[in-house]
Amino acid sequence: MRFWLLPFALLLAATAAHAQTSGDITVQSAWARATPPGADTGAVYLTLTNKGASDDRLTGVETPVADMAMLHVDRMEKGVMKMRELKSVDIAPGKNAELKPGGIHIMLMGLKHPLKRGEHFSVTLTFAHAPPITTQVEVAKIGAAGPDMMQMRHVDEMGGNGH
Numbered sequence: 146m147r148f149w150l151l152p153f154a155l156l157l158a159a160t161a162a163h164a165q166t167s168g169d170i171t172v173q174s175a176w177a178r179a180t181p182p183g184a185d186t187g188a189v190y191l192t193l194t195n196k197g198a199s200d201d202r203l204t205g206v207e208t209p210v211a212d213m214a215m216l217h218v219d220r221m222e223k224g225v226m227k228m229r230e231l232k233s234v235d236i237a238p239g240k241n242a243e244l245k246p247g248g249i250h251i252m253l254m255g256l257k258h259p260l261k262r263g264e265h266f267s268v269t270l271t272f273a274h275a276p277p278i279t280t281q282v283e284v285a286k287i288g289a290a291g292p293d294m295m296q297m298r299h300v301d302e303m304g305g306n307g308h
């Protein structure tokens with residue numbers, strides 16, 4: 146019994162570390178790309194879920210690793226990818242708001258040190274209604290399309306060969 150319970154408990158602990166709930170909002174899968182030496186900007190991606198019955202919004206982000214964190218969205222303008230600042234990100238009731246490459250992201254400006262693969266750092270998210278959430282961001286490799294774990298799953302689906 147002991148031998149069966151131990152891995153199960155570890156699995157639960159790992160799962161809990163990657164999802165945080167505050168009020169009706171849950172944040173999970175927070176990750177960032179590693180940054181090359183000398184870069185002073187980075188981006189954080191994560192998924193927000195609203196389990197409540199009313200609208201909420203992500204309104205602000207703070208992190209100790211950068212001077213400033215802003216909400217940005219990528220969009221094409223005359224064939225050029227540009228980033229626009231967002232005041233907030235809507236999280237509709239019963240829905241996910243996914244911050245991911247090529248879309249909405251948390252822009253880190255004035256990085257205090259490069260983000261290294263395998264490291265973790267904290268971000269604090271503030272919302273229009275839910276109390277603030279502080280979560281850990283996992284740093285994936287430079288140019289990653291997703292967190293390291295998702296990356297592995299992706300490779301599996303592609304039949305074992307990467308990109």
Ligand SMILES: [Cu+2]
Pocket residue numbers: 188217218228250251252
């Ligand atoms: Cu940006």
